[in-house]
Amino acid sequence: MTAFGKIAIIGLGLIGSSIAHAARRGLLADEVVGFDASADVRTRAAALGFCDAVAEDAASAVTDAGLVILCVPVGACGAVAKEIAPHLKPGAILSDVGSVKGAVIGDVGPHVPDGVHFIPAHPIAGTEFSGPEAGFASLFDGRWAILTPLPGADAAAVERLKAFWQGLGSNVDVMDPSHHDLVLAITSHLPHLIAYNIVGTAHDLEKVTEGEVIKYSAGGFRDFTRIAASDPTMWRDVFLNNREAVMDVLGRFNEDLAVLQRAIRDGDGDKLFDFFTRTRAIRRAIIELGQESAAPNFGRDSKS
């Protein structure tokens, strides 16, 4: 018998399917049952076979599960929680994987029955691909998962969920939900917004064709297209649900950009040079922490 016995994964996209793969690799469950609101996704997931069973409804997926993980877009968590709440086993842990924690807590919290431990979580891992075919067992290896338990959360339950994420390959941190949302606003949400925006700008220019943008993208532009290819539904929900923190960091970004813009306009080479110099160290630190490839060009060309 594993720590949770049966695990239920609601939502079988990139993250849900990767959890299933990694849980199997780590022997973390007696049984992994998946469910997805899309019948097409259920069929594809069943054919891929990364779950022991794919349920036809969320209620039967969560019945008797010791751990239930919501792997749906942030905006869908509340409705799913409401639907499954009556079927949750006493003592079960209910968790999620959303990029925003404050809104999920607000939406899910009210539906959690007494005796069920609601412990929000967020793995900082992903790719630009979506859907059940995109998942793989090593997605979380060496990446960080952040748990944001509420005040008064059961410490033993938090430890059990922490051990589960470590079993999936993650390092685990515990953080206050509102601080999480601010940290992710700068490390993830703003980068995605900026990437989507610059790809949009390039798309709309009249004097440079899209064909030219594509052909000469190796000059830097192509780096941005990766995260701008991420799932639109997920990202719509992130921005709708982390508005305040995103506006905060976006305001800072705009202020900083105005300073650079003025330095260019004024021909202030010293200011530009100083700015461009201090941004090198941060990449070295990311590489040293094992969160990035040290190879040139992300190692994408494997030619050096």
Added chain:
Amino acid sequence: MTAFGKIAIIGLGLIGSSIAHAARRGLLADEVVGFDASADVRTRAAALGFCDAVAEDAASAVTDAGLVILCVPVGACGAVAKEIAPHLKPGAILSDVGSVKGAVIGDVGPHVPDGVHFIPAHPIAGTEFSGPEAGFASLFDGRWAILTPLPGADAAAVERLKAFWQGLGSNVDVMDPSHHDLVLAITSHLPHLIAYNIVGTAHDLEKVTEGEVIKYSAGGFRDFTRIAASDPTMWRDVFLNNREAVMDVLGRFNEDLAVLQRAIRDGDGDKLFDFFTRTRAIRRAIIELGQESAAPNFGRDSKS
């Protein structure tokens, strides 16, 4: 005897050293002679051995060379051209590799002696590393090099330079200099400016520590740190010398970002979803054209 006999490379950083490596691989020269203004770089380049000889001054490097390529920051091209002009062989081709063509033409053009063919060029290739150790022979393979000959340029000389770049592994296009500068403003210069800026913004936040930014960078931020680690001198010069085109595309970027910002503020999910949906196709096209890795996460994790 090769097409140019002796080739001179002035500036032995990432691009200059890669040209030397690739010219040797392609048997494109009888002799490759390099020079760099830095005595330290000359010593390192001589030890690395990618040139047949490293000259002690620019004048002797270019003497008798059939092809001279300036591989120095854009802002230094004019002074170098002035210095070497008296030593250029009649019939030689003088070229460069700068990311800006209009300014280089304005700075170099007046110094070019009669009988020397000045043909500006720009290979759209690079990595985030700098210096003579960073170069490698395959850097230009499958990437585009853009030639921007002036009106009345000798067609045979243009063809010879085109063949040289093809020999280095590049595809070659010919373009008007001012159009080049606009195309590069969106495909390369603005992406670098935005990347430098977001890394700076993250660095300066009070409420999120740099340690947190580094730890959780896999959420998207780390993608930006690569091009924000590029050579500060090169990029200072790019922005000082392509001001008008950069201001043009930056203005568009800011307008587009204001629209996204308002959509977030207004909670306009449909607008966000539509915007995030139309940016996917451009990445697919870049991959199909062989300018990007199809693997998740640029293939950086090699885990999938």
